[in-house]
Amino acid sequence: MSLPPQLVELAQLARARGARATPARLQVLSALRDASRALSHHDIEAALSAQPLDRVTLYRVLDWAVAAGLVLRTTDENRIYRYSLGARHEAHAAHAHFNCDDCGRVFCLDDVAPAPAMPAGFLAKRVDVAVHGRCAACGGCATHDEPLP
Amino acid sequence: MSLPPQLVELAQLARARGARATPARLQVLSALRDASRALSHHDIEAALSAQPLDRVTLYRVLDWAVAAGLVLRTTDENRIYRYSLGARHEAHAAHAHFNCDDCGRVFCLDDVAPAPAMPAGFLAKRVDVAVHGRCAACGGCATHDEPLP
DNA sequence: TAACGATTGCAACGCAGTTGCATTTGATGT
DNA sequence: ACATCAAATGCAACTGCGTTGCAATCGTTA
Numbered sequence: 001m002s003l004p005p006q007l008v009e010l011a012q013l014a015r016a017r018g019a020r021a022t023p024a025r026l027q028v029l030s031a032l033r034d035a036s037r038a039l040s041h042h043d044i045e046a047a048l049s050a051q052p053l054d055r056v057t058l059y060r061v062l063d064w065a066v067a068a069g070l071v072l073r074t075t076d077e078n079r080i081y082r083y084s085l086g087a088r089h090e091a092h093a094a095h096a097h098f099n100c101d102d103c104g105r106v107f108c109l110d111d112v113a114p115a116p117a118m119p120a121g122f123l124a125k126r127v128d129v130a131v132h133g134r135c136a137a138c139g140g141c142a143t144h145d146e147p148l149p
Numbered sequence: 150m151s152l153p154p155q156l157v158e159l160a161q162l163a164r165a166r167g168a169r170a171t172p173a174r175l176q177v178l179s180a181l182r183d184a185s186r187a188l189s190h191h192d193i194e195a196a197l198s199a200q201p202l203d204r205v206t207l208y209r210v211l212d213w214a215v216a217a218g219l220v221l222r223t224t225d226e227n228r229i230y231r232y233s234l235g236a237r238h239e240a241h242a243a244h245a246h247f248n249c250d251d252c253g254r255v256f257c258l259d260d261v262a263p264a265p266a267m268p269a270g271f272l273a274k275r276v277d278v279a280v281h282g283r284c285a286a287c288g289g290c291a292t293h294d295e296p297l298p
Numbered sequence: 299t300a301a302c303g304a305t306t307g308c309a310a311c312g313c314a315g316t317t318g319c320a321t322t323t324g325a326t327g328t
Numbered sequence: 329a330c331a332t333c334a335a336a337t338g339c340a341a342c343t344g345c346g347t348t349g350c351a352a353t354c355g356t357t358a
Contacts, residue, residue, distance in 0.1 A: 020336065022324070024337075041315085042314095055315090055338095056317090056338070056339080057336080057337055060337080061336095075224065079224055079345090080314075098267070107268075107271075109268075116245050121285025122247060122256075126280070128279040128281070129277070130278075131273045132275040132276075133272045136268065168305095169354085169355050170355080171306080190345075203307050205347080206305080206306055208345090209305080228315095228345090
């Protein structure tokens with residue numbers, strides 16, 4: 001069983017996490033990698049329509065990928081999960097994300113924003129910073145494209 | 150049909166917005182006012198179990214209250230709406246919220262955090278800062294939880 | 299108080315995500 | 329190459345939040 005070249009890398013990713021490199025996983029990861037935006041469950045189903053995947057299997061593959069740290073899951077404004085390939089962000093005391101309004105992708109920002117001042121008596125445990133705008137790939141400010149993280 | 154004193158104020162609120170001061174609305178607003186935390190649909194149903202309200206009516210009352218700016222609706226980590234009595238916050242270029250992990254209430258922070266540094270080519274349009282922790286009413290500073298580093 | 303339109307209750311629906319279980323299959327040891 | 333077995337899949341049915349359509353009811357205003 002020789003794998004298409006664009007999938008061997010993904011297969012290694014899966015196996016490196018102690019999981020099987022199944023067609024379902026490779027197809028889903030591949031679809032996410034090729035996507036120009038963060039995909040919903042429906043989007044992925046549509047992208048894989050050539051080789052249909054069971055709804056439940058897709059959910060389980062996505063759960064696995066998120067747990068394995070291969071995929072980032074976000075909740076959009078309509079309370080729908082959207083998935084994008086990307087590194088896991090460990091639980092930080094503070095972390096910052098960039099959400100592209102155009103393609104929906106999520107980027108982890110290296111820079112950690114300082115916590116705003118708290119009113120008296122308030123205890124801040126974690127600060128989530130979500131920056132919304134346009135990423136470089138979508139022409140944020142008409143400069144050079146940056147490679148994806 | 151005289152109104153209990155604790156409801157007349159709410160009735161005026163409703164009528165001031167061109168809406169009828171119906172029992173359903175007064176009960177829901179009253180429950181939210183008395184709550185020590187942000188309530189989900191279920192929480193409110195439970196709080197009104199003495200005088201049951203149709204599920205749909207509750208959804209519609211809440212939709213109305215949110216649209217009228219009487220109630221703040223947030224989505225919790227499980228993609229469930231939670232409602233709390235409070236003023237509507239208009240769209241800012243940047244705004245900061247404090248979410249209490251204990252009571253679930255949401256507070257608007259006056260202080261606006263500066264945007265973190267953007268990678269080249271990224272355009273930041275809006276920065277949402279969500280601080281999670283414990284509010285003063287829940288004893289934020291009286292605990293031994295680790296503060297931010 | 300009568301009338302009208304806003305509001306409610308009911309029933310049925312839609313959709314995202316989950317669970318249980320029998321079957322299949324990728325990786326491993328021989 | 330082949331047998332093995334836990335991991336992964338597919339199917340079916342289910343849960344739970346939220347919505348829609350419509351007829352009946354009720355708050356407000358004249």
